Amino acid sequence: MPSEEPPDDDQSPSGPPLPPEDRLWRHPSELGAFGVDDPAATRGGSTDGPTPAAGTSTDRPAGHRRGALAAVALASCLVGAVVALAGVALFGSDEDKDPADTTTFASGPTSVSVRTATTLGAAGGVARSVARIVVRDGSRWVTGAGTLVDEHGSVVTAASLVTGATQMRVTFEDGTARTATMVGTDADTGLAVIHVDAPGVAPANLADESPTVGERVTLVTGPTDDGSGARMLAGQVSTVDDTVQTTSGVHDGMLEIDREVLPDHDGCGVADADGRLVGVSLTGDPNDGRGGVVPADVVADVADDLVSSDAEPHAWLGIEAVDLTGPETTLLGVDGGARLTKVVEGSPAARAHLATGDVVISIDGRTTRSTADVVDDLAALRPQEQVTIRVLRDAKPVDLSVTLGTKPTD
Numbered sequence: 001m002p003s004e005e006p007p008d009d010d011q012s013p014s015g016p017p018l019p020p021e022d023r024l025w026r027h028p029s030e031l032g033a034f035g036v037d038d039p040a041a042t043r044g045g046s047t048d049g050p051t052p053a054a055g056t057s058t059d060r061p062a063g064h065r066r067g068a069l070a071a072v073a074l075a076s077c078l079v080g081a082v083v084a085l086a087g088v089a090l091f092g093s094d095e096d097k098d099p100a101d102t103t104t105f106a107s108g109p110t111s112v113s114v115r116t117a118t119t120l121g122a123a124g125g126v127a128r129s130v131a132r133i134v135v136r137d138g139s140r141w142v143t144g145a146g147t148l149v150d151e152h153g154s155v156v157t158a159a160s161l162v163t164g165a166t167q168m169r170v171t172f173e174d175g176t177a178r179t180a181t182m183v184g185t186d187a188d189t190g191l192a193v194i195h196v197d198a199p200g201v202a203p204a205n206l207a208d209e210s211p212t213v214g215e216r217v218t219l220v221t222g223p224t225d226d227g228s229g230a231r232m233l234a235g236q237v238s239t240v241d242d243t244v245q246t247t248s249g250v251h252d253g254m255l256e257i258d259r260e261v262l263p264d265h266d267g268c269g270v271a272d273a274d275g276r277l278v279g280v281s282l283t284g285d286p287n288d289g290r291g292g293v294v295p296a297d298v299v300a301d302v303a304d305d306l307v308s309s310d311a312e313p314h315a316w317l318g319i320e321a322v323d324l325t326g327p328e329t330t331l332l333g334v335d336g337g338a339r340l341t342k343v344v345e346g347s348p349a350a351r352a353h354l355a356t357g358d359v360v361i362s363i364d365g366r367t368t369r370s371t372a373d374v375v376d377d378l379a380a381l382r383p384q385e386q387v388t389i390r391v392l393r394d395a396k397p398v399d400l401s402v403t404l405g406t407k408p409t410d
Helices: 063-091 296-309 326-332 371-379
Strands: 102-107 110-115 130-137 140-148 154-158 167-171 177-179 181-186 191-195 216-223 230-246 249-257 269-271 277-282 291-295 319-323 338-343 359-363 386-393 396-403
Touching: 130 154, 130 216, 140 216, 140 277, 154 277, 154 296, 167 216, 167 371, 177 371, 181 296, 191 296, 230 291, 249 277, 277 296, 291 296, 319 371, 338 371, 359 371
Parallel strands: none
Antiparallel strands: 102 110, 130 140, 130 167, 140 154, 154 191, 167 177, 181 191, 216 230, 216 269, 230 249, 249 291, 269 277, 277 291, 319 338, 338 359, 359 386, 386 396
16 A cells, blocks of 8 residues: 655655756756866766867866966066056155155145155255354244355344344254344345354355246245254245235245245245255235245345344343342342342443442333343444443332443454
């Protein structure tokens, strides 16, 4: 009697297996080297297609795939090499570049690293001769720059920066702040010369010839407050022997460069590719986008004329002083002062009856906290000017009127 149980799907069918083309699965022996049906393996080596041409093999050994991949990799390498060679031809190799060619430039608070010609590496020589100049003009402080041009301490800068200044301090690459005194100004060129004692600081090498139109130059500022050194600003000469409008007036025989000279770049040194000073920059019209530069030969002539004529001699008081100590300031109830240790006989100080032991606490109403303040105040004054000096004498304030003079020559 036949069984009424349904057939078991898991039971293996009886009889021989179906041909490969009628099955959904293949035995590994029925697959070719690339994992696809190989008719020769499943049909006794015969094929239904056309017979291959003489010399053509239908075998696909396992090494064939590795050879194909190697060929693809080789082709990729060749393409990459061609692209790289093309890039070198167009842009040059970094190995051919001087590391000094990559320099950080800054304008204001923003810095960007760019690649330029070797102009910027050579400009470092001028940077050692350029000082940051900070001046006090009334109640405000103004920053610019100036360049040491001789071994006698003559610093050339922009007249607009230092005219009317009541205090001037300069800082070279060594980081030492020094007090400067006015030597003179030149209205025709917009330049000024100030004097500073700067032993050990080498003056800039001045270029023998003016740069030509299109020549690369570099504006070199004084060292920054954070000690990171001078800023270097790339530029290019646009015109030569031109008339340029600056903040101090219209000047002839100027160079013009293709970048604006910002107020804090007033008086910067401008260097050529050989690291020589080609001029001094002056702030111009901020809407023009260009800057004026007084050529180096004019800079040298102005410095010689102002120094030799001593057009504005230094004011002289005739004293020596030291800073008050902490206990002295506490005892006198002041923040600071300069105690006189010597009054030169016959000097303006002596004629005004200043005496050894007096403590200077103000000059013309400006508070004096140290001997440096006395020096700074006198640097902004001229011979024959009259000032009021307040001193503490026996702990009591005394005002004395002094007519400044000129220091006698030895």
